[in-house]
Amino acid sequence: xxxxxxxxxxxxxxxxxxxxxxxxxxxxxxxxxxxxxxxxxxxxxxxxxxxxxxxxxxxxxxxxxxxxxxxxxxxxxxxxxxxxxxxxxxxxxxxxxxxxxxxxxxxxxxxxxxxxxxxxxxxxxxxxxxxxxxxxxxxxxxxxxxxxxxxxxxxxxxxxxxxxxxxxxxxxxxxxxxxxxxxxxxxxxxxxxxxxxxxxxxxxxxxxxxxxxxxxxxxxxxxxxxxxxxxxxxxxxxxxxxxxxxxxxxxxxxxxxxxxxxxxxxxxxxxxxxxxxxxxxxxxxxxxxxxxxxxxxxxxxxxxxxxxxxxxxxxxxxxxxxxxxxxx
Amino acid sequence: xxxxxxxxxxxxxxxxxxxxxxxxxxxxxxxxxxxxxxxxxxxxxxxxxxxxxxxxxxxxxxxxxxxxxxxxxxxxxxxxxxxxxxxxxxxxxxxxxxxxxxxxxxxxxxxxxxxxxxxxxxxxxxxxxxxxxxxxxxxxxxxxxxxxxxxxxxxxxxxxxxxxxxxxxxxxxxxxxxxxxxxxxxxxxxxxxxxxxxxxxxxxxxxxxxxxxxxxxxxxxxxxxxxxxxxxxxxxxxxxxxxxxxxxxxxxxxxxxxxxxxxxxxxxxxxxxxxxxxxxxxxxxxxxxxxxxxxxxxxxxxxxxxxxxxxxxxxxxxxxxxxxxxxxxxxxxxxxxxxxxxxxxxxxxxxxxxxxxxxxxxxxxxxxxxxxxxxxxxxxxxxxxxxxxxxxxxxxxxxxxxxxxxxxxxxxxxxxxxxxxxxxxxxxxxxxxxxxxxxxxxxxxxxxxxxxxxxxxxxxxxxxxxxxxxxxxxxxxxxxxxxxxxxxxxxxxxxxxxxxxxxxxxxxxxxxxxxxxxxxxxx
Ligand SMILES: Nc1ncnc2c1ncn2[C@@H]1O[C@H](COP(=O)(O)OP(=O)(O)OP(=O)(O)O)[C@@H](O)[C@H]1O
Ligand SMILES: [Mg+2]
Numbered sequence: 001x002x003x004x005x006x007x008x009x010x011x012x013x014x015x016x017x018x019x020x021x022x023x024x025x026x027x028x029x030x031x032x033x034x035x036x037x038x039x040x041x042x043x044x045x046x047x048x049x050x051x052x053x054x055x056x057x058x059x060x061x062x063x064x065x066x067x068x069x070x071x072x073x074x075x076x077x078x079x080x081x082x083x084x085x086x087x088x089x090x091x092x093x094x095x096x097x098x099x100x101x102x103x104x105x106x107x108x109x110x111x112x113x114x115x116x117x118x119x120x121x122x123x124x125x126x127x128x129x130x131x132x133x134x135x136x137x138x139x140x141x142x143x144x145x146x147x148x149x150x151x152x153x154x155x156x157x158x159x160x161x162x163x164x165x166x167x168x169x170x171x172x173x174x175x176x177x178x179x180x181x182x183x184x185x186x187x188x189x190x191x192x193x194x195x196x197x198x199x200x201x202x203x204x205x206x207x208x209x210x211x212x213x214x215x216x217x218x219x220x221x222x223x224x225x226x227x228x229x230x231x232x233x234x235x236x237x238x239x240x241x242x243x244x245x246x247x248x249x250x251x252x253x254x255x256x257x258x259x260x261x262x263x264x265x266x267x268x269x270x271x272x273x274x275x276x277x278x279x280x281x282x283x284x285x286x287x288x289x290x291x292x293x294x295x296x297x298x299x300x301x302x303x304x305x306x307x308x309x310x311x312x313x314x315x316x317x318x319x320x321x322x323x324x325x326x327x328x
Numbered sequence: 329x330x331x332x333x334x335x336x337x338x339x340x341x342x343x344x345x346x347x348x349x350x351x352x353x354x355x356x357x358x359x360x361x362x363x364x365x366x367x368x369x370x371x372x373x374x375x376x377x378x379x380x381x382x383x384x385x386x387x388x389x390x391x392x393x394x395x396x397x398x399x400x401x402x403x404x405x406x407x408x409x410x411x412x413x414x415x416x417x418x419x420x421x422x423x424x425x426x427x428x429x430x431x432x433x434x435x436x437x438x439x440x441x442x443x444x445x446x447x448x449x450x451x452x453x454x455x456x457x458x459x460x461x462x463x464x465x466x467x468x469x470x471x472x473x474x475x476x477x478x479x480x481x482x483x484x485x486x487x488x489x490x491x492x493x494x495x496x497x498x499x500x501x502x503x504x505x506x507x508x509x510x511x512x513x514x515x516x517x518x519x520x521x522x523x524x525x526x527x528x529x530x531x532x533x534x535x536x537x538x539x540x541x542x543x544x545x546x547x548x549x550x551x552x553x554x555x556x557x558x559x560x561x562x563x564x565x566x567x568x569x570x571x572x573x574x575x576x577x578x579x580x581x582x583x584x585x586x587x588x589x590x591x592x593x594x595x596x597x598x599x600x601x602x603x604x605x606x607x608x609x610x611x612x613x614x615x616x617x618x619x620x621x622x623x624x625x626x627x628x629x630x631x632x633x634x635x636x637x638x639x640x641x642x643x644x645x646x647x648x649x650x651x652x653x654x655x656x657x658x659x660x661x662x663x664x665x666x667x668x669x670x671x672x673x674x675x676x677x678x679x680x681x682x683x684x685x686x687x688x689x690x691x692x693x694x695x696x697x698x699x700x701x702x703x704x705x706x707x708x709x710x711x712x713x714x715x716x717x718x719x720x721x722x723x724x725x726x727x728x729x730x731x732x733x734x735x736x737x738x739x740x741x742x743x744x745x746x747x748x749x750x751x752x753x754x755x756x757x758x759x760x761x762x763x764x765x766x767x768x769x770x771x772x773x774x775x776x777x778x779x780x781x782x783x784x785x786x787x788x789x790x791x792x793x794x795x796x797x798x799x800x801x802x803x804x805x806x807x808x809x810x811x812x813x814x815x816x817x818x819x820x821x822x823x824x825x826x827x828x829x830x831x832x833x834x835x836x837x838x839x840x841x842x843x844x845x846x847x848x849x850x851x
């Protein structure tokens with residue numbers, strides 16, 4: 001009998017393994033499918049210029065989505081990232097007279113601070129992160145407008161813009177930096193104890209507490225990281241455009257959450273990862289770019305994105321439910 | 329079990345010799361808003377003893393254990409561990425002092441691996457901050473092997489069946505040196521065979537001079553395992569007895585302050601109308617070719633080991649799971665695609681996992697009972713408050729539900745009291761066919777008898793009851809007819825009152841053999 005169960009288990013694991021590979025990368029398959037579809041529809045799609053364009057489009061939402069992933073895995077959400085983009089973009093441009101280094105550091109510090117405050121309020125006061133970061137979002141956006149006014153600031157220091165224009169072949173330096181950051185966050189989540197504890201907290205918080213994990217510290221760290229990534233996004237955006245405005249990053253929190261969810265991270269926490277988020281960011285960027293190339297009205301694009309998201313989640317639900325049955 | 333006596337004598341000697349108890353609990357009190365959970369508990373725990381803790385649902389057992397394990401802080405009182413003051417601030421403190429708790433509710437992180445769960449909170453790292461996976465898996469394999477468990481350390485914890493998840497918890501508890509191991513109702517979700525393996529683990533721990541605190545509502549286990557028994561009532565220690573000098577009746581009367589009258593099941597004959605006939609029902613990966621009938625007023629017991637496919641069968645009948653085959657409801661062929669169809673026919677299901685399927689955790693007990701009975705309790709689409717309150721208090725009283733108020737959120741209730749709310753909710757709906765899946769899991773002895781009485785009354789008034797249980801006495805004591813299930817197939821059918829424990833065990837153990845000779849035994 002033990003032999004029989006053993007055999008059953010080993011076949012189950014190899015079957016599960018295959019399923020996990022498909023499941024873990026389904027969004028990458030989606031991205032590839034989009035790429036194939038649009039390259040057949042438009043000759044322009046696969047040109048180096050367009051590819052580099054798509055990749056650059058990935059960066060901004062991507063930075064936010066990568067930072068958001070650990071927050072969501074630990075069972076929270078951060079709606080304030082878009083507002084932080086606006087704030088830090090303005091800081092990095094407005095403080096340029098004091099030196100570029102100061103400006104960049106101040107922007108990063110601002111992002112980090114917002115993240116820390118978010119995390120502290122969520123953990124120490126026990127208020128839902130949805131509410132805390134929702135309040136933070138409108139507060140920061142409002143303050144940025146109050147400080148700057150409804151205008152756009154143009155960069156006085158060219159070095160930032162020049163740096164952003166650097167490229168390795170067709171690939172912009174910003175894309176390379178983004179890839180590096182994504183890799184770091186991915187490794188942290190998968191291979192360090194902070195990462196594994198993050199999964200434990202999202203999966204079963206009381207178990208994590210009982211195991212003696214300093215739950216609050218990990219949750220706060222993830223919020224701080226998320227703020228830092230949002231600041232990086234703000235700086236990158238200001239550098240890329242050579243300007244900043246308080247309205248920068250508006251609605252980006254929603255785009256980022258879309259990517260995180262499409263990438264297979266569970267909103268209740270405990271499950272997901274950077275690879276999926278990255279694939280989702282790419283798939284969404286290809287979709288937007290492709291629809292633009294096909295001259296689809298810009299008003300239809302959000303509709304299509306919404307449909308894709310819902311379809312992907314429905315499919316994912318199906319696969320997951322089957323897998324769950326199988327596991328039982 | 330032969331050396332049980334010797335062991336017992338040995339541990340007696342230990343207790344006699346070691347004048348100083350390993351853990352001394354003095355006047356521990358704890359109150360939650362609206363409830364006094366503990367009001368001055370005194371307890372001495374010795375190394376190398378199995379100390380059973382009994383008490384009604386809500387008596388404060390789990391609360392006391394959470395205090396010992398650092399989960400919550402007491403309001404008053406002191407604890408001495410090896411003679412020194414012991415005030416764990418969190419579970420990690422407690423673990424560092426060698427005190428670990430195996431929880432009443434499962435407490436693994438489902439998406440982490442078995443190995444990660446075992447060493448959660450102290451994952452081994454390499455110099456560069458990366459987790460040392462090889463060491464992690466090796467250590468976990470060693471910890472599992474030391475307990476005699478054959479589990480893959482790399483498997484995802486959430487994919488394991490409940491019994492194996494518990495094994496992981498035990499391996500986690502004993503992977504580090506420990507002096508006190510607390511089991512809070514460990515066998516509530518285990519089959520007898522799985523429980524046996526747990527008992528072996530407990531014996532092994534005891535031989536290593538570990539103190540074991542064992543909470544259970546199952547008297548048989550308590551008397552088999554323990555050296556001493558302490559009884560809690562209303563948050564106070566009632567008495568501590570030597571198991572050898574005590575008997576069940578004495579413990580029970582200490583627990584509930586009255587004696588139970590236990591009558592064997594009356595034998596009844598049935599010639600009523602058929603309510604449900606299931607024929608050739610199959611569901612992939614769960615069960616195959618299941619056929620049975622159930623008539624008005626009949627209690628049909630479905631006995632089998634956990635994992636035999638019993639719950640899946642119940643889900644299929646209730647429309648929660650896809651299945652092929654025919655259902656005849658009062659002689660009419662019907663299809664049940666979702667629970668709503670089942671409810672419309674008059675089928676009720678008390679599900680196995682109360683957290684997942686049975687309760688609105690944030691709502692009060694009354695709200696939960698009302699939700700399932702809205703139609704009955706409303707007139708012209710409006711809820712009749714007084715009627716609802718009366719219905720709730722009737723069941724709360726009968727089941728001895730211990731809740732600060734009818735609106736206290738059910739999450740804060742003790743495990744057994746949550747189960748009582750689930751039961752009250754479905755018992756009150758008065759369906760034609762009630763499916764009960766492990767209805768008395770975690771319920772104390774006094775309330776259990778009341779539940780049995782209610783089930784018999786309902787059957788007496790014409791309700792058909794399908795009783796799924798892995799507790800043999802429950803199935804034998806209640807059922808008019810019993811079918812057994814093994815590996816997704818029905819393997820035998822017996823008349824209640826004419827069947828003994830051995831028959832049932834044989835039917836679910838040697839089923840592989842039986843199946844080949846004759847597919848289903850008919851009466
Ligand atoms: N977090 C909490 N908030 C409010 N009340 C609580 C909380 N935890 C426990 N209680 C209450 O304390 C009392 C004791 O509960 P406890 O869980 O210790 O009972 P128990 O003896 O373990 O019962 P069972 O046998 O049902 O598991 C109950 O009345 C319960 O409702
Ligand atoms: Mg309890």
